[in-house]
Amino acid sequence: MSRSTIFDVASLAGVSIKTVSRVVNGEPNVSAGTTERVEKAVKELNYRPDRSARSLASHRSNLIALIYDDPSVYEIPSAGYVIRLQQGALRACRKTNCELLIHPCNYQDEHVGTELKTLIETVRPDGVILAAPLSNMRNILRAISVTGTPFVRVSPGKKVFKEFTVSMNDRESSAEMTRYLASLGHKRIAFVTGHPKHDAVQIRFAGYQDGLRESGLKFSERLVEAGDNSIRSGEACAEKLLARKQRPTAIFAANDDMAAGVIRVADRLGIDVPGELSVAGCDDVALAQQIYPALTTLRQPLAAMAERAAMALIDHSRVATPLRGADTFAAKLLVRESTGPAPD
Template sequence: MPPRKKAETPAPSSPERGGGNKAQTINDIARLAQVSKKTVSRVINQSPLVHKETRDRVEAVMREVNYTPDPFARSLAFRRSFLIGMVYDNPTAQYIVNMQNGALDGIRDSGFELVVHPCDSRNPAYIDGVRRFVQQQKLFGVMLVPRVSEDQALADMLAEIDCRYARIASVSLDHASRMLITHDRDGAAEAADYLHALGHREIALITGPASYRSAHERTAGFIEALQRHGLELPRHRVIEAGYTFESGVAAAERLLAGKDRPSAIFAGNDEMAAGVYKVALRSGISIPQQLSVIGFDDSPLASRLWPAMSSVRLPIRDMGRIAASMLLQNEPTAAAALATASVRPHLIIRDSCQPPG
């Protein structure tokens, strides 16, 4: 009887790399690479949020153990797209363009793209519309631009569906890691101080719509600064408008009609201030000889008017960049550190103001 062939002994397997033919799992890769399962999933899905050193280490482990991600598991793991949303309800086109350019600055070379969602916050169904936008696009995060950033119900909805967000507002409305504060009140106060220093006492104010927190902050900052100088604005010289050129025209027509007109007007944004320019020109009132004008935002429009208009500069493009960058922060501590930074408006003095005649 021929001798039995001795059975081959399988080569010992490394206790660290798993045994023989045992299929490696994503948990094994995470353990061997000393990272979290979520980080491995991000590497598999080519997420730009993983540092190169970490990515290289995870990929090296996957090659060493010949790990192939299951396509079905891969699709389940990839629950978010590489899209950042910008949600806004703002009538000023240049403001939105500047904010959008800033957001693009913030995500450049990150692998993310920007999608925008205009909405009408006066529509009771707008929050449901934002929800559909976020879920259909599988957004990674959302930038909330004034005035929707001021809506707590919208922020609560995003938290409910576990969508990260960054809010831009004139005051703090949320946790520091989600807020970019613009301090609009301080910029309006600087405008009031400047007009008072020039000697103006007959001053008028065109505010933004009452539904905007920024309008309240700018109004309060301007009025309180004048009060510190002992000046009170009469009610008939405070006109609410809509942050649009047309509403600025309508407000200026009321303020500049008749002989009892102000010597200076501060408008809550540049669009409304441009409306003042139109009415002054049509009425034969020269700027700045007979009327001083200051706007807010310091949009390109301010320097293109004649005479060039003084305006409170709000760094809108920087605001968009910072808000987008906040969304891309991987570590909560880093996001909180970045969010504590705020922007400060300041007055840019040009040719639209002089002492009253």
């Protein structure tokens, strides 16, 4: 019961191996009768084309590489981020008979460029998905560019290169969240900024300012603190913000982890959320639903974005669809327990 090869199928179906190849790959110009016989033989022998042989002969690997920053460098929470990316990419792979190779790496390592180049050159994936925050690092983009392998950037903040890009409408959504908070009657809405390297997170700050303006509130530096995406930094920022004599009645953090930190501090200080303080985050990380009170947040459609990215790469490798421009996905405002009307 050893593996059957294309040769066995050809013999059984009474055709040449090339014809089998045609049928298996759905190439045109094969008569209905032949197709049928070949398919029957394939089924009977349980034939599965060998990936390596195929890849060697065709120069296509049917492999997509997903590259992201290793979450263990920070804290494990970003697991949710990674998993959702993977899920989306896997969805596309499954539909198209590709496999997904994952390759976390440490963006601070000075050798990442070489590492990724080697990866790409030995594996020869049909495409590479580059997740934030790697997707806007020049050295990394350059390293991948020189290999000539097509790639898609996920959530790069600035559009520096002209490669295909998928991202969330960070600015508009953050403005929406801010307007939502304002609509609850909040006048002093504070903001906790994110990691300066993570551009997408930075853009949310601009959205926050848009939202204030659109709601007729004026921006104040005293209502802004700088975090670094970690829970701990969220706590630190909250401590400062909540120590102000004119305490904010709402705090909007550029990501969920920091928002969770804010809630922890409020809890510790005996400030009721959402009674005395509304807290909102961004990303809808798993944590957001697990903490108490559950976090009002913006759900970044990460899986959909990754799926789009993978699909674009696969299409590109198979039918040479162009790979440029940008796809924007709208975030969804999820109102949960952590926000409520402003206190009198």
